[in-house]
Amino acid sequence: EMSPEEAAFQDRIDQDIKIEPKDWMPAGYRKTLIRQIGQHAHSEIVGQLPEGNWITRAPTLERKAILLAKVQDEAGHGLYLYAAAETLGVSRDELTEQLLDGRMKYSSIFNYPTLNWADMGAVGWLVDGAAIMNQVPLQRTSYGPYSRAMIRICKEESFHQRQGYDIMMKMAQGTAAQKAMAQDALNRLWYPSLMMFGPSDADSVHSAQSMSWKIKMDSNDELRQKFVDQTVPQAEYLGLTVPDENLKWNEEKGGYDFSQPDWEEFFDVLRGNGPCNVDRMEKRNKAWDEGAWVRDGLMAHAAKRAALKTA
Numbered sequence: 626e627m628s629p630e631e632a633a634f635q636d637r638i639d640q641d642i643k644i645e646p647k648d649w650m651p652a653g654y655r656k657t658l659i660r661q662i663g664q665h666a667h668s669e670i671v672g673q674l675p676e677g678n679w680i681t682r683a684p685t686l687e688r689k690a691i692l693l694a695k696v697q698d699e700a701g702h703g704l705y706l707y708a709a710a711e712t713l714g715v716s717r718d719e720l721t722e723q724l725l726d727g728r729m730k731y732s733s734i735f736n737y738p739t740l741n742w743a744d745m746g747a748v749g750w751l752v753d754g755a756a757i758m759n760q761v762p763l764q765r766t767s768y769g770p771y772s773r774a775m776i777r778i779c780k781e782e783s784f785h786q787r788q789g790y791d792i793m794m795k796m797a798q799g800t801a802a803q804k805a806m807a808q809d810a811l812n813r814l815w816y817p818s819l820m821m822f823g824p825s826d827a828d829s830v831h832s833a834q835s836m837s838w839k840i841k842m843d844s845n846d847e848l849r850q851k852f853v854d855q856t857v858p859q860a861e862y863l864g865l866t867v868p869d870e871n872l873k874w875n876e877e878k879g880g881y882d883f884s885q886p887d888w889e890e891f892f893d894v895l896r897g898n899g900p901c902n903v904d905r906m907e908k909r910n911k912a913w914d915e916g917a918w919v920r921d922g923l924m925a926h927a928a929k930r931a932a933l934k935t936a
């Protein structure tokens with residue numbers, strides 16, 4: 626049974642009128658947004674680690690400059706998203722603490738290692754490709770600050786995707802050894818990329834409510850299908866093989882039939898047991914601890930300035 630306030634709120638959502646920070650909203654809407662935006666922000670920040678790993682080993686000065694810019698963009702995305710979450714009444718520090726002590730999640734994909742240079746191509750192509758597939762519709766999400774953050778982020782993500790595909794092109798057209806590295810990267814990152822869209826619709830606990838609130842615009846399986854349909858021809862163009870024996874064009878549905886990722890592995894990664902979960906959290910905790918003196922210094926400086934003003 627909806628209260629009159631809730632009914633009026635749902636009515637605004639149904640009419641595609643944005644919800645802004647000072648508007649009334651159901652507690653569940655606020656909570657779900659904090660969870661999703663916060664998880665998204667954390668993904669951007671933790672997502673810097675797999676690519677940051679290769680900045681010092683980029684093969685050319687140009688590739689290094691591009692990768693450095695991309696990784697910095699991810700930090701920027703994290704900051705837009707933390708700022709969007711702050712409009713809901715939670716501070717960036719609180720969110721960070723919840724990430725660091727394991728109360729909040731970040732995307733499963735960043736718990737997989739980046740083993741060779743071709744992985745930089747595959748991450749840009751597949752991981753940023755999946756991220757855009759999910760984020761383009763979120764530009765129309767019902768919460769104003771989140772939707773505006775998504776508009777900026779999507780512009781940068783499409784450059785990220787292109788730079789990844791460009792690395793894949795170079796590798797796939799290179800020597801036999803380079804092409805084999807590109808194929809190996811695709812083999813390892815294909816299923817983890819499919820997992821980024823979340824569990825199957827049958828197992829997605831939040832989808833129904835989030836979709837009626839337009840926090841989510843499409844279901845997990847719908848976006849996964851669109852991603853496969855977009856990406857398979859790109860793999861063919863590269864001359865690489867998607868590691869799925871069941872992959873087949875289905876004329877009737879106008880899309881590919883494909884194998885699901887190993888959902889046991891997905892839930893195991895969410896429980897903290899992926900190949901890099903421990904390492905990622907150690908690195909983020911170390912960065913937070915080593916940055917304490919900067920935060921303390923800024924607070925002391927702000928307090929001094931405030932004292933000067935009142936004096």
Ligand code: FAQ
Pocket residue numbers: 660661664665666668669672673699730731732733734748752753756759820821822823824828829830831832835841845895
């Ligand atoms: N990883 O009921 P649902 C990027 C959790 S892009 C970890 O379906 P929901 C860019 C979910 O939280 C990546 N956990 O959940 C980049 C829930 O658990 P909870 C980030 C996952 O929220 C590229 C439970 O499973 N993008 O970073 C995952 O309705 C390259 C049940 O699932 C976003 O976050 C997963 N993959 O749908 C950066 C986009 N999937 O919270 C650097 C915004 C599900 O109850 C380098 N988020 N779970 O404990 C969304 O669109 C949604 O939150 C979904 C999940 C679609 C991810």
